[in-house]
Structures are given as structure tokens and as C-alpha cells.
Amino acid sequence: MASLAVAKGDELFLYSFPEPHPLNRLRLERFYSLLSMDEKLLKRVEFVKPVLAGPAEVELFHTEGYVRFVQEKSRQGYGYLDYGDTPAFPGCYEAAAYVVGTTIELLKTILNSRHVRAFNPMGGLHHARRDRAGGFCIFNDAAVAIEYLLRTERIGNVAYVDIDAHHGDGVCYDFYSNERVIFADIHQDGRTLYPGTGFRNETGEGRARGTKLNIPLMPFSGDEEFMKAFDEVLSFLERFSFDFVLFQTGADGLRDDPLTSLQYSPEAHMYAAKALKQLAEEKCGGRVLAMGGGGYNPDNVARAWKAVVEALAENGAHG
Numbered sequence: 001m002a003s004l005a006v007a008k009g010d011e012l013f014l015y016s017f018p019e020p021h022p023l024n025r026l027r028l029e030r031f032y033s034l035l036s037m038d039e040k041l042l043k044r045v046e047f048v049k050p051v052l053a054g055p056a057e058v059e060l061f062h063t064e065g066y067v068r069f070v071q072e073k074s075r076q077g078y079g080y081l082d083y084g085d086t087p088a089f090p091g092c093y094e095a096a097a098y099v100v101g102t103t104i105e106l107l108k109t110i111l112n113s114r115h116v117r118a119f120n121p122m123g124g125l126h127h128a129r130r131d132r133a134g135g136f137c138i139f140n141d142a143a144v145a146i147e148y149l150l151r152t153e154r155i156g157n158v159a160y161v162d163i164d165a166h167h168g169d170g171v172c173y174d175f176y177s178n179e180r181v182i183f184a185d186i187h188q189d190g191r192t193l194y195p196g197t198g199f200r201n202e203t204g205e206g207r208a209r210g211t212k213l214n215i216p217l218m219p220f221s222g223d224e225e226f227m228k229a230f231d232e233v234l235s236f237l238e239r240f241s242f243d244f245v246l247f248q249t250g251a252d253g254l255r256d257d258p259l260t261s262l263q264y265s266p267e268a269h270m271y272a273a274k275a276l277k278q279l280a281e282e283k284c285g286g287r288v289l290a291m292g293g294g295g296y297n298p299d300n301v302a303r304a305w306k307a308v309v310e311a312l313a314e315n316g317a318h319g
């Protein structure tokens with residue numbers, strides 16, 4: 001049995017803003033093309049077709065009013081969904097709903113034991129909030145996945161780990177007082193990058209105090225700083241019990257990304273993915289769902305996500 005399910009299909013390319021926007025289909029194409037050159041690795045991967053989410057699934061996280069707003073803008077096909085980062089385009093509702101549906105489909109293949117681990121390269125749209133778009137993100141598939149696990153599947157705790165160069169504000173703040181969401185995020189310091197948040201002292205509130213870990217890194221930090229920070233993430237996670245790992249693998253922290261100033265290599269992604277896979281083996285039967293996220297240098301995206309696939313497709317105690 002293939003150890004890793006990877007989402008693949010033309011529907012995922014629909015999530016592509018009009019040129020010259022940095023989030024376009026080129027990055028995903030480059031990733032699949034690099035993956036397709038490695039025949040040995042392909043044997044350990046099973047491709048899963050994208051699935052369209054219905055409004056009820058999207059509304060596990062988002063408000064009904066916001067979902068209607070996106071549907072309307074999608075029909076109009078112009079203007080912005082937020083204050084200027086996230087343009088509307090014809091069919092943007094369906095494009096975003098495919099990302100959500102595909103992430104949920106992959107969760108299901110793990111929950112029904114068809115696969116232990118899965119990867120949706122188009123997922124990880126971590127800036128969208130319950131009632132608004134933000135930072136190129138229309139619907140937050142990672143946040144919908146959390147709600148699905150906690151409410152629909154009645155899973156106990158979920159660990160969410162985010163290594164995108166930008167802080168995962170849409171997950172952090174919309175679950176800030178939820179102690180069942182164990183959140184760890186390494187990103188470029190908020191004083192120097194969008195969305196300007198994710199400071200050390202932001203650790204959750206009320207009963208959830210201490211369940212959120214934010215590690216900002218200074219601009220120009222590289223693999224060494226990343227790995228040290230990731231070791232801190234691992235010791236943080238060790239203190240909790242959880243039943244599922246969600247992993248946002250944004251590749252915009254690699255050197256020469258046009259939007260950020262971090263300087264990781266794909267080794268950072270390999271290191272994080274291997275360590276999380278092992279931690280998941282110890283904690284939750286190996287269950288990891290990885291999602292892509294940002295990354296605006298297509299070659300970086302391809303190499304970072306191929307490293308994630310390599311690490312997660314490795315056979316472990318649980319397959």
C-alpha cells in the first residue's frame with residue numbers, strides 16, 4: 001500500500017490569481033513535474049482526485065454571510081475579497097471550495113485508514129478568517145479541517161504546526177481560546193512581514209493559555225535557526241496528547257522567495273516533516289495531514305514540497 005496520499009487534479013489549478021499575482025498555477029505545476037521525475041518515490045504515493053466542498057462543509061468554519069459574499073464576488077469576477085491582497089476572479093468560490101473539499105477528503109482517507117498520511121499541496125490557506133479573506137486566502141481549509149475533526153469526528157485534540165514564513169493568523173486567533181487546538185508556528189518576525197502578528201507572548205487565552213506557541217525569526221534566518229526553533233516546537237508538542245497532526249508546509253521561507261527575507265533550504269522542510277512524522281507515530285498512530293501553503297518562487301516550492309513528500313512517504317511503524 002502506498003504510504004502517502006497526494007491530491008492531484010486540474011481542479012486544484014483553478015486556485016490561481018490573475019497574472020502578475022504571485023500565487024498562480026505555475027508553482028503547483030513545477031511541484032508535480034519534479035515529483036513525476038522520481039519513479040521510486042512515485043511508487044510510495046497514491047494520487048487522490050480533488051473534491052468540491054459543499055457550503056455546509058465550508059461553513060464548519062466560515063460564516064454563512066462570508067460564504068455568500070464570496071459566491072457573489074465569484075459571479076461578478078472582479079474587485080477584491082479583502083483590502084487589496086486577494087482579488088476576486090470568475091469562479092473563485094469553486095476554486096476555494098475545491099481546496100477545502102480536497103483537504104477534507106484527505107482527512108477522511110486517513111480517518112477510515114486507507115492512508116496514514118496525506119498531502120494537499122494547494123491547501124494550507126491559513127490567513128482566511130471566519131468572516132473574511134486575507135493574504136491570498138479565500139477559505140481556510142486548515143481551519144475547516146480542525147472544525148471537522150473536533151466537531152464532526154469528535155476527535156479529542158488536534159496539533160497544528162505551521163512553518164510558512166507568514167504567521168498563521170487565521171488558525172491562531174480563531175482558535176485562540178480553544179484548548180483542544182495545540183498550535184505551533186515558526187515564521188518571520190511580525191514587525192517585518194505580513195500579517196504583523198505571532199509574537200512570543202501570544203500563547204492562547206482562558207483555558208487555552210499555554211496551548212499556542214509562536215516563534216518569530218529575524219529576517220535572514222536560515223536552516224540553523226529554523227531547526228533550533230523546530231526542536232522547541234517538538235518539545236512543546238511532547239507535553240500534550242493529541243489525535244491528529246495538521247502540518248502547514250509553506251515554502252516561502254526558502255532563500256530567494258520574492259515576498260519574504262528568510263533563507264531556509266529544502267533541508268528545513270525535510271527536517272520538520274521527518275520529525276513530525278516520528279512524533280505522530282508516538283502520539284497518534286502516525287496520522288499526519290500536510291498542506292502546502294505559501295511559496296512564490298516555483299523552484300523553491302517544488303523542492304521544499306518534494307522533500308515533504310519524501311519524508312512522509314517513508315514507511316513507518318504505522319505504514
Ligand SMILES: [Zn+2]
Nearest residue numbers: 164166252294
Ligand atoms: Zn506565507
